[in-house]
Amino acid sequence: xxxxxxxxxxxxxxxxxxxxxxxxxxxxxxxxxxxxxxxxxxxxxxxxxxxxxxxxxxxxxxxxxxxxxxxxxxxxxxxxxxxxxxxxxxxxxxxxxxxxxxxxxxxxxxxxxxxxxxxxxxxxxxxxxxxxxxxxxxxxxxxxxxxxxxxxxxxxxxxx
Amino acid sequence: xxxxxxxxxxxxxxxxxxxxxxxxxxxxxxxxxxxxxxxxxxxxxxxxxxxxxxxxxxxxxxxxxxxxxxxxxxxxxxxxxxxxxxxxxxxxxxxxxxxxxxxxxxxxxxxxxxxxxxxxxxxxxxxxxxxxxxxxxxxxxxxxxxxxxxxxxxxxxxxxxxxxxxxxxxxxxxxxxxxxxxxxxxxxxxxxxxxxxxxxxxxxxxxxxxxxxxxxxxxxxxxxxxxxxxxxxxxxxxxxxxxxxxxxxxxxxxxxxxxxxxxxxxxxxxxxxxxxxxxx
Numbered sequence: 001x002x003x004x005x006x007x008x009x010x011x012x013x014x015x016x017x018x019x020x021x022x023x024x025x026x027x028x029x030x031x032x033x034x035x036x037x038x039x040x041x042x043x044x045x046x047x048x049x050x051x052x053x054x055x056x057x058x059x060x061x062x063x064x065x066x067x068x069x070x071x072x073x074x075x076x077x078x079x080x081x082x083x084x085x086x087x088x089x090x091x092x093x094x095x096x097x098x099x100x101x102x103x104x105x106x107x108x109x110x111x112x113x114x115x116x117x118x119x120x121x122x123x124x125x126x127x128x129x130x131x132x133x134x135x136x137x138x139x140x141x142x143x144x145x146x147x148x149x150x151x152x153x154x155x156x157x158x159x160x
Numbered sequence: 161x162x163x164x165x166x167x168x169x170x171x172x173x174x175x176x177x178x179x180x181x182x183x184x185x186x187x188x189x190x191x192x193x194x195x196x197x198x199x200x201x202x203x204x205x206x207x208x209x210x211x212x213x214x215x216x217x218x219x220x221x222x223x224x225x226x227x228x229x230x231x232x233x234x235x236x237x238x239x240x241x242x243x244x245x246x247x248x249x250x251x252x253x254x255x256x257x258x259x260x261x262x263x264x265x266x267x268x269x270x271x272x273x274x275x276x277x278x279x280x281x282x283x284x285x286x287x288x289x290x291x292x293x294x295x296x297x298x299x300x301x302x303x304x305x306x307x308x309x310x311x312x313x314x315x316x317x318x319x320x321x322x323x324x325x326x327x328x329x330x331x332x333x334x335x336x337x338x339x340x341x342x343x344x345x346x347x348x349x350x351x352x353x354x355x356x357x358x359x360x361x362x363x364x365x366x367x368x369x370x371x372x373x374x375x376x377x378x379x380x381x382x383x384x385x386x387x388x389x390x391x392x393x394x395x396x397x398x399x400x401x402x403x404x405x406x407x408x409x410x411x412x413x414x415x416x417x418x419x420x421x422x423x424x425x426x427x428x429x430x431x432x433x434x435x436x437x438x439x440x
Contacts, residue, residue, distance in 0.1 A: 058369070065369040077370040081363050112362065114352045124408040125351050131403035134351075141351060141406075 023144030026119045035107030036095040041117070041144035046152030054146050054153075061101075061116065061142060061150055071157060082113060090159040097151045101142075116142040116150075181372055182223065183216045183365065187434075190229055193323045199430035204330060207361040208375065213431050214383075217364070217374035218440060222386065226438040234315060234384035234436025237391045241316030244309060250298030259297065263320040270314075270321035270433050274422040276334040283337045285418055286314050287393075305413035306393040315382050315391055318435025325432060326379050328425045341423025344416065350407025356424075359401075376401070377428040378421070380437030387440055394421060 024030075024041045031037055040046075054061040056075050064072065066081035088097065100107050102117035119138040127134050142150070187195040197213040205211065215223060229235045245256040245263060260266055269286060277284045284292070290313055291302045303310045330338040348355045359368065360376030367373070381394040395412035398420055402409040410416045 062369070077367070079368045080366040081368055112354065112358045114354070122351055122353065122407075123347055123349050126403065126405075126407045126409070129403060129406055131399065131407075131409040133408040138351070 026117050026140045029102055029117060031099055031103070031106045032095075034096070034099075035103075036093065036099040037102055038095040038098075040148055041098070041102070042148055044145065044148065046145075046148035046150070048149070048152040048156050051146075051149035051151070051153030054142065054150050060146065063150075066113065069157065085154065085157055087157060087159040089155040089157040092154075094151060094155055097154045098147065101147050101150050101154070114141065116140065117144065117147050181217050181219055183212070185216060185223060187213070187215055187223075187227065189227055189322065195323060195432040195434055196325065196430065197432070202426065202429045205427050207357060208427070211377065211428060211431055212364070212375050213434060214374040214377050214380055214439060215434065215437060217372050218438075222438055222440050225386075226434070232384065232436065232438055233389075234382070234391055234438060235319070237312045237315045237382075237384075238319045238436060240308075241312035241314075244313060245316060249300065251300065252298075254298050256293065259293075263316050266317055267320045267324065270318045270435065271324045271327050272329070274328060274334075274337075274418060274425060276329065276332065278333075281333075283334050283418055283422055285395075285421055286317060287413065288418070290314075290317075306396050311382050311391050311393050314393065315436045318382065318433055321433040322435070323432050325430055326425060326428045328422060328429060330422070330426045334422065337419045338422050338426065340416075341419035341421070344420045345423055348405075349402055350405030352405040352407075354405045356401065375427070376424065377431060378424050379428045379431040380434040380439070382435055383437050383439045385439050391436060398424075 024039070029037055029041065030039065052072070055063040055069070056072060058065070063069070063085070064075060064078050066079040068078040068080065068084040068086070070084070070086050072078070092100065096107070100113075103115040104111050104113040105115055117140045119140045122138070125134040125138055126132060185197075187197045189195065195213070195215075197216055199211050201208040201211050215226060225231045225233075242263065245260075248255045248258075250258075269289070273286045273289065274283045276282075277289075280292075287303075287305055287310055290310065291305075294300050295302050303313075345356045348358065356376060359373055364373050364375045378394045378397075381397070382391045383397070384391050393412065395417045398417055399409045399412060410420075
């Protein structure tokens, strides 16, 4: 509900119509000065269950590589490179989480956390995990809807 | 039922394995070769105060395999290397042993390479030096950089130097190569934008998913990995680590990897040569 109100409000300002048809391009994501992104990248609500899969899967977000998430204890091996994400949905707003997932470097300058919705500015980008050079235009690591789904999942991580 | 029970027990065991990495252990091989597995960081390594062998970050079980040559599968490849060393394979029937009495006479090689070669005016790795003898002194086609003959020979040369401190020179004519390697070490490669330092300097001792991060030292190379059940060359490891950042990697034997090897080796100056070591 809140989601719809919020994106409608934005659409009033931005060019209406196009946002629903096409996801926001990685180069056109609007970060505010703290790194938050208020508008949905797709105009479609995120799905937390799909987001959980992205968070767990090694070939997708693989957030567990670096973060511990108690709610996902059934999946083995949580990393320690970043802080635990328990309570992230209480600590951060949806817009802040969208900014963190899209490009955490806009929130934490120089952070080790990868930028998941970005497709330029890399040193020797590869063709996935093959070790070969990337071919053609790069895709961001996660699609726009994946980002929305991950944000929806993170919003479920509330303080006890 | 049984299957899932087994799964749970196995996972618990694996998790315990990671948790029990004993970073305070001491390494003595065969009850006689005392290894220096931690040492004060050399002055040229700004990001670390202490340097630590990768052995310290492995589970108790993996640590134990390296403590006895009868258990260490890497030693089989040392024997294969010794056979090649003595075999009369050269175009005129020369063996390595015709010119180098035995591997022991080459015990200073592993600790001091990569090293500036004044005649070729370049920094040479052990592999490049061996290939110089193979092609110019035995008139054979060059050995593949990370092929079996080469990796076995580097294992033999490492084993002849076990326990000696790594001591590569970084100044003089090697300095610009060293600087190049240092720059690479801090470059955030690939779509994940991760540098060697992000994992091996900022996060050693932490888990990244199922992997317990070490300092990425190379004093233990070549390493026998339980994961792929073979001996692994140092530059194959570099290649894998860069590939895992979703980057276009470099080739073993490339000028870039030679520079990186010199730099990474220098970060371990003071640790003992351990090769062939055992890793997971």
